Amino acid sequence: MTPPSTLNKATTSLLEMACSAVDQLSAAGLLLLPDGNLDWESVREVAGQTRVLVAVSERQMEAVSGAGLVPVEVEATDAGIVERITLALIESVANDLLRSGARIVVVYAAFDSELDSISTIRLGERLERLSSRDLRALETSVPFETLKAIVDIAVAVGREGREGKPVGTLIVVGDTREVLSRSRTLGFDPVKGYKRKERNIRDARVREAIKEIAQLDGAIVVSRDGTVEAACQMIDAPTAGLSLPKGMGTRHWTAAAITKVTTAVAVAVSESTGTVRLFQNGELVLRIAPIGRARALKWTEPETEPPPPRAEKGG
Ligand SMILES: Nc1ncnc2c1ncn2[C@@H]1O[C@H](COP(=O)(O)OP(=O)(O)OP(=O)(O)O)[C@@H](O)[C@H]1O
Secondary structure, X not given: OOOOOOOOHHHHHHHHHHHXXXXXXXXXXXXXXXXXXXXXXXXXXXXXXXXXXXXXXXXXXXXXXXXXXXXXXXXXXXXXXXXXXXXXXXXXXXXXXXXXXXXXXXXXXXXXXXXXXXXXXXXXXXXXXXXXXXXXXXXXOOOHHHXXXXXXXXHHHHHHOEOXXXXXXXXXXXXXXXXXXXXXXXXXXXXXXXXXXXXXOOOHHHHHHHHHHOOOOOEEEEOOOXXXXXXXXXEOOOOOOOOEEOOOOHHHHHHHHHHHHOOOEEEXXXXXXOOXXXXXXXXXXXXXXXXXXXXXXXXXXXXXXXXXXXXXXXX
């Protein structure tokens, strides 16, 4: 095939090598992690029949899919290349683009800003457990898209913190009327005064803003459609009769408690560990350990304990 002029010779050769590796290894496809924009049409042309996933920011998604490549949305990060590849793979698995046990050939820029390296990776235990099916299986009253967006934000907060400091937070999604009837604002509410459409998590700026607000005390309350209804909320719900894994503090007891008395789903990020936990019907239903600390997704932890006396007062 004649190399398209918009990709230089080295990049074209590397892509050809990677595509032939996909064939030889019977891999599920090729994952590209470009450092910036590429001529996607040319990439498609060089790749021929090979399935190509491309890790890109939200802005480039349309151009990538328009060229017949599969976009995988990743946020820009200063993380090292191994972590960036891992994040792209997790995102691919979470969106059902790759399956457990799949082998994938990854092409990325390790030494410079140009694509220069190839790795072959088999999706092992750590990655394959994280799947959107796990979220879908929860059968909550909250639409899957809203829940997934919130979980993505929570995972990012747990992983990145803010300005180098770890951050924990509590996001309560759905049944907002009931949730707010059991909440009071701590100090002032940073989302008050904004129009509804300016507060929806479908907007990337709102997602960024939530990461900032996450640093503040109290819970963030989000409606089923993804509108941030209130932040800095102190929630008061009874914890009597609930049981949680050992070592949970008031944030996690509150998360469990509010989901017992409402149909909301609560997503708690632990400040100390970065772990994300989902609560529903007063129970812990999903746990996502932070990346870099053997990220994995597990169902309810077996060892539980009754609420501590202070939490039973509703605090
Ligand atoms: N009733 C509540 N409603 C809303 N937020 C709460 C409530 N109780 C605690 N929090 C939030 O949780 C924060 C941390 O509390 P605590 O350390 O007891 O929680 P934790 O469950 O141990 O979580 P972490 O693992 O993050 O420490 C508080 O600073 C506050 O922002």
